[in-house]
Amino acid sequence: MPKIKTHRGAAKRFSVTGTGKIKRSRANTSHILTPKTTKRKRNLRKATILDQTNEKAIRKLIPYL
Numbered sequence: 001m002p003k004i005k006t007h008r009g010a011a012k013r014f015s016v017t018g019t020g021k022i023k024r025s026r027a028n029t030s031h032i033l034t035p036k037t038t039k040r041k042r043n044l045r046k047a048t049i050l051d052q053t054n055e056k057a058i059r060k061l062i063p064y065l
Contacts, residue, residue: 007061
């Protein structure tokens with residue numbers, strides 16, 4: 001069977017932690033920042049773990065990461 005190609009867009013957006021969980025960055029950080037509070041913008045900088053409901057789909061896109 002041939003190798004599976006990695007989805008390059010997904011590979012740039014997701015990474016795998018040491019324990020095997022998928023890490024993602026948060027949305028709403030690029031523009032229209034004036035109405036958002038400083039606390040909210042600071043918390044949006046932090047990465048978070050991908051939800052389990054989406055994990056199966058993302059693992060298919062990034063099989064070798």
